[in-house]
Amino acid sequence: MKDKLRGQLDPIVRKRIGKILAYLLRYGAAKEGLAVNDGDFVDLDELLECSLLKGYAQELLKSVITEDVSFRGVKRFEIKQDALNGQQFVRATFGRRLEEKPFHDNSRVKKLGEICLDAIAMNIKQYDFSDFNDDYLISQLIQRLRSKKMLNNQTLDCILSSSLEILDLEGCYLTPKSLAIVRTRCPGLRILNLRRHGYLMTDSNLRSLLQGLPQLETLNLTCCHNLTGRSLESIRTVCPHLRHLNLFGVPRISDEALLQFLCLAESLSYLDIFDRKFESSLYLETATETARQRGIVLLHRDVKDPEVCPRRALTAHLGARGRFW
Structure with missing residues (x-):
């Protein structure tokens, strides 16, 4: 307890508080019994009374909320009145990425929707999803199966249509067979998130997957670090309708291949x-000019041209950390 009541200048305590606040305000507010309002805002007084913050002086908590900044110099929390x-x-x-509160207010009684999703997840093989077109509920079921350690190629094959x-x-353990299931079961996909699947996504695996997804418009390959310029060629030739591509954390693509793709x-x-x-500033300048001429938003930390890298797009990137949704 004494550790929690140390002065405001203790950087270790402030860092610990910052992590708790980040968890509550990014992911876990509902789980910890806090009401989440429009815009993902939480009542400040309720937050300060949260059990996870019990023992920390309120002035210290408010100081962290108002002063804490990320490594990019952006304030981590914002207050409105x-x-x-x-x-x-x-x-x-x-x-x-706040989750909806699974329980009724002031109780541990699960909402009816939560009970239904749990029941479906536990008996997934008994259901026919062939004509079920609710993308949101399918996503909820996939994440529920993952959290229950029930997501495998067999259940994935059952749920996709x-x-x-x-x-x-994102967050699902996949194999080459999983990609084959997606390719054959979901030919009409427009948006696909494969963020953090670097252990699986190679040039050949990606090309094999994309050959079955000709309607794809948005593809997130964040941290798929094994991909090279061959993947860009596959994307360009196999997915002619692709509009949005995320290559954050994909370092092995050459500058030449990237410029060719932009063109x-x-x-x-x-x-x-x-x-x-980039190997040199010339490549960055060429990429920026190409993007300007073609009307492409090019998100890069060193692009200063607001026409090519609008501030709203940069802010969205910092908020999403490589996500499209």
Whole structure:
């Protein structure tokens, strides 16, 4: 307890508080019994009374909320005040992925929807999803199966259907067979998230997958670090409708291959290469000019032209950390 009541200048304590606040305001507010309002704001007074923050002085908590910044110098939390009653609300500035509260207010009784999803997940093989076209509920079921350690190729094959247009597989353990299931079961996909599947995504695996997804418009390959310029050629030739591509954390693509893709990808309108290290400033200048001429948003930390890298797109990137949704 003494450790929690140390002065405001203790950097270790402030860092610990910052991590707790980040968890609450990005992911776990509902799980910890906090009401989440429009815009993902949480009542400041309720937050300060949260059990996870019990024992920390309120002045210290408020100091961290108002002063804490990320390594990029961006404030991690923001406060707004109700103009009528002066009530204050706080939210995380970026990285919010708040889950819906699974329980009824002031109880541990699960909501009916949660009970139904649990029941379906536990008996997934008894259901026919062939004509089920609710992308959101399918995504919820996939994540529920994953959390229960029940997501495998057999259950994935059960739940996917040809009517799906959006598929988020972040956090799911996949194999080459999983990719084959996606390719054959979901030919109408428009949006696909493969973020953090670097252990699986090679040039050949990606090409094999994309050959069955000709309607793809948005593809997230964040941290798929084994991909090279061959993958860009596959994307360009196999997915002619692709408009949004995220290559954050994909370092093995050559500058030449990237410039060629910028020039030749017919439908491209957005490319995230925020952390890319170009071999020389000439490559960056050429990429920026190409993007300007073609009307492509090019997200890169060193692009200063607001026409090519609008501030709103940069802010969205910092908030999403490589996600499209």
